[in-house]
Amino acid sequence: ELRANNQTMFDVLEISAGWDRLANELTNKMPVCFEIGYPRFSNFWKSSDDVDVINKATVLTFMTILSQIPDTLISRKYGNEVAEDVSKKASEILEFKDDDSFVEKLLEFDDYLYDNKLNPGTTADLTAASIFLSYLDDNF
Numbered sequence: 001e002l003r004a005n006n007q008t009m010f011d012v013l014e015i016s017a018g019w020d021r022l023a024n025e026l027t028n029k030m031p032v033c034f035e036i037g038y039p040r041f042s043n044f045w046k047s048s049d050d051v052d053v054i055n056k057a058t059v060l061t062f063m064t065i066l067s068q069i070p071d072t073l074i075s076r077k078y079g080n081e082v083a084e085d086v087s088k089k090a091s092e093i094l095e096f097k098d099d100d101s102f103v104e105k106l107l108e109f110d111d112y113l114y115d116n117k118l119n120p121g122t123t124a125d126l127t128a129a130s131i132f133l134s135y136l137d138d139n140f
Helices: 009-016 021-027 031-047 053-068 072-078 080-094 102-115 121-137
Strands: none
Touching (some): 009 021, 021 121, 031 053, 053 121, 072 080, 072 121
């Protein structure tokens, strides 16, 4: 049907962009990746001498994106209110990023997501794309 109507994948993504963050990202020059994820990952990556920097940079990038952008996979399955609540919880946890309790709070958040069958998969995809952009920029 798409071919019969001369529609491209981009056309389909544009239609989906109103409710799907990944479609929105791909049809609008990747604003979350370029304006939030990539700078967050790159700045942390370059500013830390920690041996485990890639893991920490990845977690902080994921949590930053999730705290600012409600996950549309969660929205589609459970509604906007649940997705916004997850984003709020992520934001609260980020306040402890420099605290000794940060890892414990992350694990509690992970348990909360798992126990409630909440999968912020869109955020994971945006995080992966942000890391990829950083690698491209750093000529890895």
